[in-house]
Each structure stands twice: as structure tokens, then as C-alpha cells.
Amino acid sequence: MNQTSRDRRRPLPxxxxxxxxxxxxxxxxxxxxxxxxxxxxxxxxxNNTIVLAIAAAGLTLVILAAELDxxxxxxxxxxxxxxxxxxxxxxxxxxxxxxxxxxxxxxxxLINGWLVAFLGLQSLACTLxxxxxxxxVALVILDAPGGEVAAFIMNRLTDTVFxxxxxxxVILAAVVSGWxxxxxxxxxxAIYAVGTDAVASHLTGINVKRTKLxxxxxxxxxxxxxxxxxxxxxxxxxxxxxxxxxxxxxxAVAIGGTSLGGGxxxxxxxxxxxxxxxxxxxxxxxxGVADFYTNIFSGLIMVVAILFGNLSAILTLRQRVPLxxxxxxxxxxx
Amino acid sequence: xxxxxxxxxxxxxxxxxGATVALDEVxxxxxxxxxxxLLGENGAGKSTLVKILSGIVVPDAGxxxxxxxxxxxxxxxEARARGVSTAFQELSLIxxxxxxxxxxxxxxxxxxxxxxxMRAIEEETETMLKEYGVSGVxxxxxxxxxxxxxxxxxxxxRAMLCRPRLLLLDEPTAAIADREWLFSLIDSFLAGGTAILxxxxxxxxxxxxxxxxxxxxxxxxxxxxxxxxxxxxxxxTNMAGxxxxxxYPVRESNIDEFAPPVLAAHQLSAAGVNDITFDLRxxxxxxxxxxxGQGQSSLFRALAGLERLKAGSIEVNGKPVRLRSPHTxxxxxxxxxxxxxxxxxxxxxxxxxxxxxxxIINQAARFNxxxxxxxxxxxxxxxxxVDLNNRFLRPNINALSGGNQQKTILARSLLANAKxxxxxxxxxxxxxxxxHIIYQVIRNFAREGGAVFFFSTELDELVHLCDRSLVMYxxxxxxxxxxxxxxxxxxxxxxxxxxxxxxxxx
Numbered sequence: 001m002n003q004t005s006r007d008r009r010r011p012l013p014x015x016x017x018x019x020x021x022x023x024x025x026x027x028x029x030x031x032x033x034x035x036x037x038x039x040x041x042x043x044x045x046x047n048n049t050i051v052l053a054i055a056a057a058g059l060t061l062v063i064l065a066a067e068l069d070x071x072x073x074x075x076x077x078x079x080x081x082x083x084x085x086x087x088x089x090x091x092x093x094x095x096x097x098x099x100x101x102x103x104x105x106x107x108x109x110l111i112n113g114w115l116v117a118f119l120g121l122q123s124l125a126c127t128l129x130x131x132x133x134x135x136x137v138a139l140v141i142l143d144a145p146g147g148e149v150a151a152f153i154m155n156r157l158t159d160t161v162f163x164x165x166x167x168x169x170v171i172l173a174a175v176v177s178g179w180x181x182x183x184x185x186x187x188x189x190a191i192y193a194v195g196t197d198a199v200a201s202h203l204t205g206i207n208v209k210r211t212k213l214x215x216x217x218x219x220x221x222x223x224x225x226x227x228x229x230x231x232x233x234x235x236x237x238x239x240x241x242x243x244x245x246x247x248x249x250x251x252a253v254a255i256g257g258t259s260l261g262g263g264x265x266x267x268x269x270x271x272x273x274x275x276x277x278x279x280x281x282x283x284x285x286x287x288g289v290a291d292f293y294t295n296i297f298s299g300l301i302m303v304v305a306i307l308f309g310n311l312s313a314i315l316t317l318r319q320r321v322p323l324x325x326x327x328x329x330x331x332x333x334x
Numbered sequence: 335x336x337x338x339x340x341x342x343x344x345x346x347x348x349x350x351x352g353a354t355v356a357l358d359e360v361x362x363x364x365x366x367x368x369x370x371x372l373l374g375e376n377g378a379g380k381s382t383l384v385k386i387l388s389g390i391v392v393p394d395a396g397x398x399x400x401x402x403x404x405x406x407x408x409x410x411x412e413a414r415a416r417g418v419s420t421a422f423q424e425l426s427l428i429x430x431x432x433x434x435x436x437x438x439x440x441x442x443x444x445x446x447x448x449x450x451x452m453r454a455i456e457e458e459t460e461t462m463l464k465e466y467g468v469s470g471v472x473x474x475x476x477x478x479x480x481x482x483x484x485x486x487x488x489x490x491x492r493a494m495l496c497r498p499r500l501l502l503l504d505e506p507t508a509a510i511a512d513r514e515w516l517f518s519l520i521d522s523f524l525a526g527g528t529a530i531l532x533x534x535x536x537x538x539x540x541x542x543x544x545x546x547x548x549x550x551x552x553x554x555x556x557x558x559x560x561x562x563x564x565x566x567x568x569x570x571t572n573m574a575g576x577x578x579x580x581x582y583p584v585r586e587s588n589i590d591e592f593a594p595p596v597l598a599a600h601q602l603s604a605a606g607v608n609d610i611t612f613d614l615r616x617x618x619x620x621x622x623x624x625x626x627g628q629g630q631s632s633l634f635r636a637l638a639g640l641e642r643l644k645a646g647s648i649e650v651n652g653k654p655v656r657l658r659s660p661h662t663x664x665x666x667x668x669x670x671x672x673x674x675x676x677x678x679x680x681x682x683x684x685x686x687x688x689x690x691x692x693x694i695i696n697q698a699a700r701f702n703x704x705x706x707x708x709x710x711x712x713x714x715x716x717x718x719x720v721d722l723n724n725r726f727l728r729p730n731i732n733a734l735s736g737g738n739q740q741k742t743i744l745a746r747s748l749l750a751n752a753k754x755x756x757x758x759x760x761x762x763x764x765x766x767x768x769x770h771i772i773y774q775v776i777r778n779f780a781r782e783g784g785a786v787f788f789f790s791t792e793l794d795e796l797v798h799l800c801d802r803s804l805v806m807y808x809x810x811x812x813x814x815x816x817x818x819x820x821x822x823x824x825x826x827x828x829x830x831x832x833x834x835x836x837x838x839x840x
Contacts, residue, residue: 184449186442189435196430203390203426205410205440263430 015269017311018256021304022272025279033286039160046168047158049278051076051230055245056252056270057175058222061215063253066195066262067116067123069216072223072249074134075105076242079227081138084147084237094152101224108134109220113213131246138239147237157232171229172271175222179267187214195262252277255305276305339402340365341499341529342387347396349382356382357393358553364500364529369520371540371547371561372533375573375737375765379553380533381423384504387531388420389413401499411440417499421490421506423533423763424676429478434459436477437492466491467515482509482673483626490516494523504533508763511625511791511829517542535765536792537566549573570766587801587817588781590616594652596785597637597668597754602646606632608810610646614754614785619776621796621803622789623825629809630789631673634758637787638670639663650754664693667753671743671760679743680731687713687727689742693750716745719778721771737768744775754785761795773799793822807831 030036036045055072062069079101086100087093108130115126160166182188190211193201202208227242234241254260255276256269280301284294340363349357357379364370374380385391387398389407398405400416407413413420427436434456435442442450459473468487477485486509493501501523507513520530520543532543540547541561549557549572557564557572595613602610607629614620624630635641637648639657647654650666657663660670672678681689690713691698698709714724720741726734731742740760747755757776761769776799780786790796796803797820805813805828813828 181447181449184452186440186444186448186450189431189442189450190440192430193428193439196428200424200426200428201440203410203422203424204428204436205414207409207440 015257015272017308018269018272021308022276025276025283029279029283029286043160043166046166047233049275050168050172051226052248052252052277053172053271053274054175054222054229055226055249056274057267058219059249060253060258060267060270062219063258063260064195064262064265065191065212065215067212069219070127070246071108071112071130073242073246074131075108075220075223076227076230077138077239078104078134079224080231080241081142081237081239083228083231084149085142087150087153088148094150098228101228102221105220105224106217109217113216117209117212142237142239145238149231149235153232154235176268176271191215192263248277251302257310341401343399345397347393349393355553360555362548362558364531366527366529367524368545369530369532369543371544372531373547373573374550375767378550380550384502384533387418387502414496419493419496419498420502421493423504423508425485425489427477427485427489430476432474432476433471433488434473481627486510499528501528501530503530505763537569573766588617589801596651598649600647603644604632604636604641606809607636610811612804614787616783616785617780619780619786619788619800621800622806623793623796623803623829624806625829628806630806634756637756664750669747669750669752670756671747671758673758675739680739682732684731685728686731686734686742689731690716690746690749693746716749719748720745720775737764740764755779757786757788759789759791793825796825797822805829
């Protein structure tokens, strides 16, 4: 009766090629730096990956819903200075400051979500605003690098569990499992639906506004967590520490095969993307590329990585002729 | 009992958008177990009424009562809670989600920890699809991989799944060639006491399904009567405000038998089509009849340069050509009027004039700067060919009705210096008046030596407009019917895969 459903292949997982690329890069890296495959080396690599990975996980949610979010670096900066000023000063500092940074992240995320979903503002513009605002707040809390992160945070979170499993690995596993669960909830399905076609989602009865509010909120919490983990790495507060970070977060998401147009991709890709960017820097260092060439190579690798990351999407799409079908409809959401 | 009273009673429903009144004091009722046709040209207010009843738009004034209680929904969920569900003309499916997920949106079943139970949903979908007579679809297929016709079926099934008190079907057969499927579903549905509001442009469907119809014109209700005893002409008159005397004027064939064919395919195969061979000559209108998903979209795409050929060849004016892109096709004089008007046909954020002038904008430019005066001249000349009023040229094309958008696309195709038009269901979802203009455009184009390759889901159009018609079934051409033998019945049975006996009966 119809030919349509049979002769078209199922799409490949969008993060497949990124994962392959990661393996290749890791192998090359460990050949050049044998210490990489020791427990210490792996722990170190994961510690270096986790901040970017958690931030990329958060950003992926927003991008899946076809919005953009620049506020990550702002939230990370605020979280970092909060941890550096609070965690040693109050009882149960590590836990209270964790709670605090998650709340701050959630708050910023909800503000973003409210501006975007309920006021209908462009996400790129208003998250740029909240990002700058957060960076300002970070400077107010701590006007120069300094402060002190509780030893508990620094030691425990960068160490291993039972001496065999890196804590950062456990946290990453938790993030990924959280995503695997989220993906199967109603919210998870709604995120993909809204990112694919907000108008159709509205017509099916999905609450588009609340879904967008949800992704910004979740992303905010992820950024707060990323800031907390950053503090564990650096051990100190620096209101400008994350300034160079923003584009890497976006690059990680893109390398992971998540479409910037929304509706396609996933958090696992973003995490792998963060891993690729981290191992890339280590690899260049291990191979002994001179400092001033590093940027050229890292830029090059990034482009190749993005190409790889999108291979699955390209291969799947080749069979469908109208490459982009974004139906435009007359019903409006707002 | 409530079974005798109306399910829905709308009184003086009023809605305006800015200065334009979309619905002007419309009142009507719907009774249990009835199908009421809602007719009107594009822009008559039908879709506004659908949006209001579906909960997408809140009316400015007026009361709506359902089952004796006031009804004022603010979203689809509230409407559904009161038993109102809608199959939208624009299809509200999410292409990146599976058929199963789409059917159960927005609230698919979850287990105790809030996870959607995909497998259970897919199993349920399997039985649902079987129950509703939709075959050839696996529940895990992504909706984006389905043909438009199948998507429309899924949309309809989803609206019916929640067993509504009031079912709104907005142009439900726009992409479905096998309409009996829907008709029998509707018949079985009515037994449950549901009221159905059936929005369509097709009079034969109204005659087949409805006992009563409501006609809107310019936002006002102009007729609300039993269909028995009113003639087609009265209906047209009420819809258009003028009489449509003659549906399909007689047309002299003007085929140039001597020149090489404008477009010829020889044993052409591509993704979704196999072994297609035909000739299309100057002045000829060649029809394609097919049920949905029989390869006609792939064939059109291949001819427009959108699909890579696996085998076979295409000749233009007797010379073999390789159509690598729509651009090379256009250079060869082949222009496609695509299937999905909104996503493939129009440039959504441009003015109507810019939508028309895009392919020939160089002609209106000097030193690469566009001369607006010259552009306007060209555009107005093209607009006149398709009877598009000049006042529509300046606004953004979004603001135009479907019919006027289609006229715009035709005007653009004519301007592009087409020798051969590939028309994929050009009258889908357009009003009666526009349809006749489109017929006129097609005929004029052929009379002046153009060649037309014409697929339509309305078999009547093929019968009355075409010089001959091909029939596609399972991705290939199974029959060719000459003008003298063209009847809707014959085309339908061929398209459904029936073999025809020597005397032409099935």
C-alpha cells in the first residue's frame, strides 16, 4: 500500500561518530602519553572533562528545544565565587554551597525561561543579558581572584571511590543516567516535540511554554553544578574564570551531533563532545605542539570533530530530499 | 434525554483580528449522530471557527454551550476534556517522533516512576492502527518518514482515539486519495452519538456524508440548511456570492504531434519509482492518477531534479538531459509546483511580490540593484495571468489565504519561462473560485504550447482537464487512459490496483 516506511533507514544515533572519534583520539593520546591509561591519568582526564561536560549537558537540553542559552558562563562564574566565599565559612559548607549554586542556577534558568517562553523574547538576546548580569554579580561577590574552597570539595570530588572509580566518572555516569531517564519522561518527549515544531506541539496539546521553562531551569541547575565542579578543580574563586568557556560549551554540543536547529541530538553527544575537546588539548600537549600553534590545531580538530559529529545526521538525511522541512503554519503559539 | 438536545450550541460567536472581522455573529447547533458540513471559500472564517472550537483561539464575544454547559476552552487540553477533538488541516504531528508517540501526545502513558512505557504504547498503537484500518505503518516509524497521506490518516486516527463528543475534521481528505477509508470510519463513529463538523472544499464529500451544511462567507453564516433540496449551484452561489455556471469548460486539444516531446522519461528509476516511461508533448496536459504513496511524489521530484536517478534517462525536447538540481531543471524549462505549499512552495517572510519575482529578479535589476518599479511591472503582469488581485502583492505572503498563495506560486512558475509545468495537486485546499482560475491557467498554458504534467487527488480534475492520464500503482505506471475513456471510476479502480477487462469494467 505504501513504500514509505520500509525503504528508509532508521537514523543512526547522533552521537555515534563523535564516540568513535573520541576513541581514536584517546588511543593516539595514550600512545603519546602512556600515563593516560593509569588510574591517575584517567581520573585526571575525567576531572578536566567534567565541568565542560555538565555545562554541555545543560545547554543540550535548551538547544533540543530549539532555543539558545549563553548564560552558562555567567552561572558558572557566580557559582564559583559562591563556593569560594561560602564553603569554608559556614557549617556544612560544602553541602550548603552545593544547594546554593543549584538554586542560583535554577533561578537564572527560570528567569531565562520566563523571558523566552512567556514574554516571547529571543533566547539568544536575553540569555546574553542574564550572562552579563551574572558575571557582574560574580564581580560584586568577589572582586578579584581569591577566596577559598573547602578542602572537602577539592579532595573528595577530584579523587576516586574505593580507590578504583574516579568520582568525576561517577558524577558523569549520574548525569548520563539522569538524561536516559529524562528522555523517556513526558517532559523528555515534549522537549523533542517542541524543538522540532513548536506550533504542531501546541496543537497536540503540549504545553510549549512550560516545556521551555523546564529546559532552561534544568540547564541552569546543570550550570550551577558545573560551577561547583570547577571550584573543586581550581580550589579558588575567580569571577573571570569561565570567560573563555562559552564557545567550548557550544562546540561540545555541536560536536556531539545535536542540531542547533533543535529536535535532534542528545545529552550523551554533548558529554562526548566535551570529552573530545578535553582530550584534544591533552593530545596536543602530549604530542608537543608548540603553544602558539595549539589554537590552529585545536580549531582544525574542532571542525573535523563537528563534521564527524554530524555524519550520522548527514547520512540519514541524504535519503530525504527536502533537506529541511520546517513547516510554517498559520497558527501562532504566543 | 440529552440525546435529543444539541451537543453544541454556538450563539453570536464573534472574532476580529485587528480591522478584519473573521467571524461575524455566527450561530449554529450540532446534534448527536450528525455530520454537518462546513463550507466556504478560503478566508470565509472556517478555520477561525475551528480554532475557536478547538481551544486555540478565544472568541471576542458570543456563547458556546456543549451538553448544556458553557464552553470556553483556553487550550487544546481543556477542549479535549470537554470531549472536543480536532484533526487539523495543517497536521499537528511531530516528524521526529514515532507514530506511537505522536498518537498518544501530549500525555502518553507512564509507569510508576514517570517513564513513558514505549513498548506498551507501540503495542497499543499496533492494535489501534489495525482497528482503524491503517495498514503498512509500523508504530516505531518516525512520522517524518511517512507520506503526507499516511500522516493525514494518523492525524485523523489521533483525533478519533479519545472518543470525542464533538469531532472537528478540517479538510481531512486533502492528502488522502482513498476517501472511502475515512467515510466508513465516520459512519461507524456516528453510531456512538458523536457530532462531526466536517470542513471541506469538496461538494461530493458533503453530499456523501452530510445531511446538513453550514456555509460561511466573509465571516457571516449565509446558509444553514438540509442538503436535500438544494442544488450544487445554490451551494456554489452561497459560497462564492456568485454563480458558477459551468464547472469544467470544454477544451480543444492542442497537442503538437510533430515536435519532439517536451519531456520524456525512458525506463526511469529512482528512490521510490521504478521503470517509468512516458512522453509529454507541446500543448498536452498529461494526468497522473494514484492513491497516496504510490511513488508519484518521487516521480515529480525526479523530474524536478530533486532525486538522483538510478537508471533510465530524461529527455527534454528530444535531447537527453541530466537534471542535477531544480536549477538545472528550470534552465531546461521544467518548473515544479510542489506538494507542500507552505514548506516547499513559498518564502514565508517575503512579500507576495518578492515571492513571484524571485526567479527572474535579474530582469528587474540594473547593476545588481533591484529597480522596484520594474519589478512591480513584471509582477503585476504575472499576477494578472493568475487573476491575483494587486492589493495582495505588497503584504507578506503569510497573510494570504491558501488559494492566493497557490496563485502566487503559479505566477512565479509562469514567469520562470516554463516550457513544462509539473503540478503536484495544485488545487489541494483551495476554494472553488481559485480552482477555476487554476484550471484556466493550466488550459491557457497548454494552449500556448506549454506542456503540463498534472497529478491530482481529485479524479474529476484529471477526467476533465487532461488529454490522457497515466495511472501509478506501487511505484510504477500500470496504465494509460485516453481522453475518451477517462472516468473517475476507471481511474480509481486502476489506481487501486485492479486489472481492467477488455470492455473497461473492473
